[in-house]
Amino acid sequence: MGFVNFIVELLKDPRTAIASAIAAGPVVAYGFVFLIIFIETGVVFFPFLPGDSLLFASGFFAHNGGFNIFMLLGIAWAAAILGDQCNFMIGHFFGKRIVASGKVKAMTPERVKKTEDFLDKWGHLAVFLGRFFPFIRTFVPFLSGMGGMHWRNFVIFNILGGITWSTLFTLLGYFFGGIPAVQKHFELVIVGIILVSVIPAVVGALKAKFGKKAEGEAAE
Numbered sequence: 001m002g003f004v005n006f007i008v009e010l011l012k013d014p015r016t017a018i019a020s021a022i023a024a025g026p027v028v029a030y031g032f033v034f035l036i037i038f039i040e041t042g043v044v045f046f047p048f049l050p051g052d053s054l055l056f057a058s059g060f061f062a063h064n065g066g067f068n069i070f071m072l073l074g075i076a077w078a079a080a081i082l083g084d085q086c087n088f089m090i091g092h093f094f095g096k097r098i099v100a101s102g103k104v105k106a107m108t109p110e111r112v113k114k115t116e117d118f119l120d121k122w123g124h125l126a127v128f129l130g131r132f133f134p135f136i137r138t139f140v141p142f143l144s145g146m147g148g149m150h151w152r153n154f155v156i157f158n159i160l161g162g163i164t165w166s167t168l169f170t171l172l173g174y175f176f177g178g179i180p181a182v183q184k185h186f187e188l189v190i191v192g193i194i195l196v197s198v199i200p201a202v203v204g205a206l207k208a209k210f211g212k213k214a215e216g217e218a219a220e
Contacts, residue, residue: 010036011050014057022066030071033058034079037166040138042083044090044098047106047138052169056189059173069174076170080162084127087141088154095146107139115139119147127157131165 010017021032033054040049055076062069090098098104099112115136119126127149130140144154176182182189 010054014050014054015060018054018057018061018066022061029067030075033072034075037076037079038083038086040083041080041141041162042086042090044087044104044107044138044142047135051137052134055166055169056173056177059170059175060177061173062170063174063178069170073167073170076166077163080131080166081159084141084158084162085155087138088145088149088151088158091142091145091147093145095142099146106135111135111139112143115143116147119143124149124153124157127154128161128164131161 018029018032021029036049036054037051039046040051058067058072058076059069061067062072099107115130118130118136119140122129126140127144130136141154141158
């Protein structure tokens with residue numbers, strides 16, 4: 001329950017969590033950012049961690065001196081790239097067993113199907129584009145490894161996607177987090193980032209649900 005509460009608080013107010021980490025020292029602060037980004041992208045059991053909002057909040061603190069922006073970007077790049085690579089290897093060696101076990105509750109048949117369709121549509125580019133969608137961000141490398149994507153192709157798009165995604169959200173926080181209106185309504189901004197991030201997933205789920213319903217009615 002303690003871990004669940006921590007995740008809820010992190011989703012609600014990543015600024016407070018990062019401030020506490022910074023107060024504990026640079027090793028803890030940078031390690032905290034690395035760990036959350038790495039786990040979200042690298043461990044298929046935790047697709048709900050707030051990668052986008054965490055990077056934005058970290059960029060805000062870099063603007064205010066809590067982080068060195070170049071060090072922060074390096075940490076974010078490493079976490080994003082290594083996380084996806086780890087997830088790819090997990091999918092390659094253990095993917096079918098994990099899916100069959102049903103232990104990853106977030107990996108519903110609908111989400112797996114949506115991610116597989118995403119991979120089928122975009123091919124290797126899906127590894128890059130998937131970075132910008134929660135849940136898909138976590139499932140793409142896993143299913144890429146499970147589906148037998150060539151490691152070299154995965155690495156190229158993994159590096160490009162990891163650097164682009166983490167740089168974008170970190171610099172958004174760095175350049176816009178210091179605006180008075182953003183600071184005053186920081187929690188609302190974070191909620192907005194989360195909503196914008198999950199809208200495509202929600203729309204996809206609704207389309208799949210009503211699409212199945214329409215197919216069933218047509219069959220009747």
